[in-house]
Amino acid sequence: MDILSNLALGFSVAFAPINLVFVTIGVILGTLIGALPGIGPVAGLSILIPLAFGMDPIAAMILMCGVYYGCMYGGTITSVLLNVPGESSSLMTCLDGYQMAQQGRAGPALTIAAIGSFAAGTFSVVMLTVLAPPLAEAALSFGPPEYFALMILGLSAITGLTGRSRAKGYAMAMIGLAMATIGLDPIGGVPRFSLGNLELMDGIGFLPIAVGMFGLGTVMAMVDSPTDIQIMKTTLREMIITRQDLKESAMPIVRGTIIGFGVGILPGAGATISTFLAYATEKRLSKTPEKFGTGTIAGVASPEAANNASTGGAMIPLLTLGIPGSGTTAVLLGVLTLFNLQPGPLLFTKNPDFVWGLIASMYIGNVMLLVLNIAFVPAFVAVLKIPYRILAPLIAIFCLVGVYSVNNSVLDLWLMFTFGIIGYLANKMAYPLAPLVLGLVLGGYMEVSLRQSLKMSQGDLSTFFERPLCAVILAIAAVIILWPIVSKLFMRSSKASKPVLSGEEI
Numbered sequence: 001m002d003i004l005s006n007l008a009l010g011f012s013v014a015f016a017p018i019n020l021v022f023v024t025i026g027v028i029l030g031t032l033i034g035a036l037p038g039i040g041p042v043a044g045l046s047i048l049i050p051l052a053f054g055m056d057p058i059a060a061m062i063l064m065c066g067v068y069y070g071c072m073y074g075g076t077i078t079s080v081l082l083n084v085p086g087e088s089s090s091l092m093t094c095l096d097g098y099q100m101a102q103q104g105r106a107g108p109a110l111t112i113a114a115i116g117s118f119a120a121g122t123f124s125v126v127m128l129t130v131l132a133p134p135l136a137e138a139a140l141s142f143g144p145p146e147y148f149a150l151m152i153l154g155l156s157a158i159t160g161l162t163g164r165s166r167a168k169g170y171a172m173a174m175i176g177l178a179m180a181t182i183g184l185d186p187i188g189g190v191p192r193f194s195l196g197n198l199e200l201m202d203g204i205g206f207l208p209i210a211v212g213m214f215g216l217g218t219v220m221a222m223v224d225s226p227t228d229i230q231i232m233k234t235t236l237r238e239m240i241i242t243r244q245d246l247k248e249s250a251m252p253i254v255r256g257t258i259i260g261f262g263v264g265i266l267p268g269a270g271a272t273i274s275t276f277l278a279y280a281t282e283k284r285l286s287k288t289p290e291k292f293g294t295g296t297i298a299g300v301a302s303p304e305a306a307n308n309a310s311t312g313g314a315m316i317p318l319l320t321l322g323i324p325g326s327g328t329t330a331v332l333l334g335v336l337t338l339f340n341l342q343p344g345p346l347l348f349t350k351n352p353d354f355v356w357g358l359i360a361s362m363y364i365g366n367v368m369l370l371v372l373n374i375a376f377v378p379a380f381v382a383v384l385k386i387p388y389r390i391l392a393p394l395i396a397i398f399c400l401v402g403v404y405s406v407n408n409s410v411l412d413l414w415l416m417f418t419f420g421i422i423g424y425l426a427n428k429m430a431y432p433l434a435p436l437v438l439g440l441v442l443g444g445y446m447e448v449s450l451r452q453s454l455k456m457s458q459g460d461l462s463t464f465f466e467r468p469l470c471a472v473i474l475a476i477a478a479v480i481i482l483w484p485i486v487s488k489l490f491m492r493s494s495k496a497s498k499p500v501l502s503g504e505e506i
Contacts, residue, residue: 003129006356013357014364019062022055023361026063027368030070034090035078036391041071041328042434046214047395049207049335050402057339058354062361064335068328069121069311069362073369076113076304080106090307092279096292096299103295108241112249112297113304114373120257120305121366124312127261128319129359136320136348144456145464147344148449149473151442154323156480169435172426176439177446179204186448199411206334208403208415209440213433214331215399216420221427222392245297252282252302260306264313278306312362319343319355322445330438337441 013019033044045067052060075090080097093113100109142150155173182193183203194200256278263274282302283292292299317323322343324330336343341351348355403416423433457463465471 002133006133006352007129007360009353010356010358010360011363013058013353014062014360018056019059019357019361020364022059022063023066023365024368026066027070027073027365027372030067030072031074031077031369031372033067034071034074034076036074041068042331043214043218044071045328045331045335046210047218047399047402049211049331049338050398052335052338057341058357060339061332061335061354061358064332065315065358065362066365068332069308069365070369071328072121072308072311073114073117073373075307076110076117076373080109080113080300090275092275092303093300093307095279096294096296099293099295100297100300105295108245108297109300111241111374112245112301114370116249116253116256116301116305117308117373118366118370119253120260120307120309121311121369122363123257124261124264124309124315125359125362125366128312128315128362132316132320132355132359133348135316136345138345142345142469143467144449144452145467145470146473148446148453149464149470149477150321150323151446151449153473153477153480154321154442155438155446156477165430168431172431172433173435173439176436176441177443179209179436179440180443181447186444187451197411199409203444204415204440205407205412206338206437206440208412209419210331210334210437211399211403212416212419213423213426213436215395216416217423217427217433219392219396219399220420220424224424248297249301252278252298253305255281255285256302256305257309260309261313263306264310265316274306274310275303278302315362319347319358320345324438324441330434330441334437334441342445 014023029048030041030044034041045064048064048067052064055063076093076097079090079093080101097106097109097113100106180203182200184190184201185192191201259278259281260274263277279292279299279302282298283289286292286296286298288296314324314329318329318333320343322333324333333343341347341354399416399420400413403412404410426433453463454461463470464474
């Protein structure tokens with residue numbers, strides 16, 4: 001009964017005219033951003049952060065979340081029509097989606113992707129509705145040691161954001177944590193690393209860093225590597241699917257949804273891993289695995305369902321525990337902190353209209369996206385024809401005006417330019433950017449929780465292991481961080497233990 005009353009409250013907020021406008025704007029912008037190759041949800045959200053300032057927090061987060069799951073839909077368009085994933089989680093859709101387009105079946109591929117995305121997105125929001133309240137209620141018993149353990153668990157998400165080199169990912173996270181210490185000491189109020197600059201007393205802002213690294217960094221990458229793309233056309237009439245298409249896609253959508261949601265909850269796993277798992281599962285279960293990669297519709301339905309189911313899954317640890325499960329949710333965590341809203345159990349008790357309004361807006365946004373991605377695909381395809389030489393300057397101007405207009409700070413502009421260059425160079429050298437953002441966002445919370453815990457225990461570190469829940473959370477974080485290393489060592493030892501056969505034995 002509580003869930004129904006909470007949803008009623010949420011829909012009363014979400015159906016407010018201004019919030020309906022922002023969810024519509026969010027999903028449209030998200031689809032456009034997802035459809036533009038090379039930008040993706042993290043960069044798209046970072047570029048749009050300045051829009052949130054001056055807005056009501058509920059409307060701002062409804063807009064941002066609309067962009068988030070809109071991007072997940074939009075990446076399908078370029079994957080199918082161009083064989084270019086709009087972002088990494090759409091990579092698996094290219095394998096069969098583009099092959100279907102070459103066979104003249106781009107329309108059915110896009111329609112099934114939209115239907116699968118809608119079903120998976122709606123399921124994930126239903127699960128968010130059901131699971132979030134009890135998880136948040138259980139977390140109300142947390143003290144500073146448990147919150148510190150949660151921050152460590154959140155930082156363990158770096159293992160899924162590091163790319164090929166974990167060392168580079170951890171190095172970027174340490175830089176983010178170090179940057180979080182700049183400004184006034186949160187306990188003693190003493191200036192630290194501010195170099196006598198009054199503006200740095202408040203610390204380094206999340207906005208110029210995120211917009212610089214992801215926004216300007218993306219612009220520099222566009223200018224450095226412009227690409228000419230050939231777009232395969234599709235019409236509204238071609239979007240019609242057959243009963244056979246639905247039959248072949250039904251179970252792949254169900255399996256992809258379950259996999260995507262389960263993986264999305266895990267810190268650091270993200271949508272990309274879920275799409276790989278979903279595609280591999282379908283290929284393994286298929287009676288005709290040889291058709292995968294040649295244009296089978298199941299190869300589109302399953303990864304697309306997993307892609308969108310992971311969004312709702314990632315929102316559960318973000319809203320209830322303050323743990324971002326991906327680079328995108330790390331940016332959303334930063335947006336929440338800009339409004340002085342700390343995600344976690346207290347968010348549900350102190351700001352129920354905010355939480356449930358946001359959840360209800362996700363139901364509405366999924367319906368809007370289903371309509372948009374079936375009826376208006378030809379219009380989105382037309383946007384892809386905008387050349388990068390026009391698009392890149394427009395994004396740069398938006399970043400510049402947006403960052404300056406928030407605080408009217410020249411320092412913020414210098415930070416944005418500096419981290420734009422850093423973001424561009426880091427991408428060129430395969431240094432992941434998301435861990436730095438994660439470290440910057442979580443660093444302040446982690447320091448406060450740590451120092452409060454040590455004050456409570458009079459400097460005794462054993463308090464983190466004597467409290468059962470805290471010890472369990474730290475153990476989980478340790479397993480997540482160390483598992484890749486342990487598994488590698490295990491594989492090496494198993495290879496070394498295999499006997500080498502002589503020529504006669506062979």
